Structure formats: structure tokens, C-alpha cells
Amino acid sequence: DSGVTQTPKHLITATGQRVTLRCSPRSGDLSVYWYQQSLDQGLQFLIQYYNGEERAKGNILERFSAQQFPDLHSELNLSSLELGDSALYFCASSVEGVFGYTFGSGTRLTVV
């Protein structure tokens, strides 16, 4: 167990629907990062939050949004889902100023 908790582990939904992925960082970590992993695209950075505020944005679609709550857990919201959104979504956390991430076990999203 890495200390980073992601739920649910698996999610199957239909095109056009909306889902919410949840991440609880390691105790003491203030930064949360979301990555999308597709078969041939490696780990694509989506967005970073630090202590409740958006810190950096990557290749995140407008249909996707995220937030980090006062208890530091984060949610990634994916709407108007398309088949191409099927992927593994990883959350990672880190202590600010300390190099390196710890990844959660991921949520596998399948859009049918």
C-alpha cells in the first residue's frame, strides 16, 4: 500500500455520461497530481493541486475538471465521456519541495 488511495478501482460507463474519480493523498502530502495513461500515450499529466489550489495544468480537456478539498482529498470529474477517454487514471501525491511522487493504484475507466 503506497498510502495514496484511489476509488473506485474500476468504472464502466456509457458514452455521454459523467463520472467522478477520487484520490486521498499520503498523510502530510499537500500536492496532488492527476495523470491519464492510455495504451500508447504513456503517462499524460492532467492537473496539479497544492493545498487546495490549482498549481499547474497539462493536457486536460475542457470536459474534465478537478478540485482539492480542505481535507486534501481530490476529485477528478470527467463529463460527456467518449470512447477515447477509456484509460487508467492515476493520482499521485508529494511533499512540496521534495522530489518524487507516490502513485495510487489507479482507476481503470472503460467507456462503452
Place this chain on the structure above:
Amino acid sequence: GENVEQHPSTLSVQEGDSAVIKCTYSDSASNYFPWYKQELGKRPQLIIDIRSNVGEKKDQRIAVTLNKTAKHFSLHITETQPEDSAVYFCAASISGYSTLTFGKGTMLLVSP
């Protein structure tokens, strides 16, 4: 932004052989270079990292070298074992406050 290229995409070796994976980066300000190992269906896990103030770092059978002038770094695995089979990702970042940019990964297959 930073761009990380990783080669090869697939590497097959016999047990006991050495394996080398190479990455190049584009942003000369990058100063942190971790390597992650991802076994099938699991989360990426940090296996070794190097900062720009050193040229080489070793941990048992794995080592990483960094050439800042050429902007490339490499992962070396000696005496490979079947359990080394996994996807390996290199990454780069400017500081502990910035996000990691990942290469597209190398699938290492070690045959007994």
C-alpha cells in the same frame, strides 16, 4: 514546456544480460530525473532517481547516469532477472515544486 523522449520502446534480453534505456530532455533547467517501474496492472513505482549535481548513482543492480551537457540520462540494469520484466518510465522536472514530464515508456522483457 519540457519534452522527454525515451528509447527503445521495447527491449528484449536474456536473463543475466544487461539492459540500457535512454532518455533525452529538452529543458536545460530540469534538474531532477527519476525512473519508475510499472508492472502489469500496477502503479508506477520509483526505483531510482538522480539530481543534476551528480553524474551517476547506483543501487545494487540498477544505476542511472546523467549527461547535462548532452541533456540525456540512462538507466542501466545489470544481471537482469525475469522479475525485472515491466514497463520503465523516465521523467524530468525542474524542481520539487514542478510536475514530472514522463517519457512514453520502455517495455523490458527478460527471458529465462
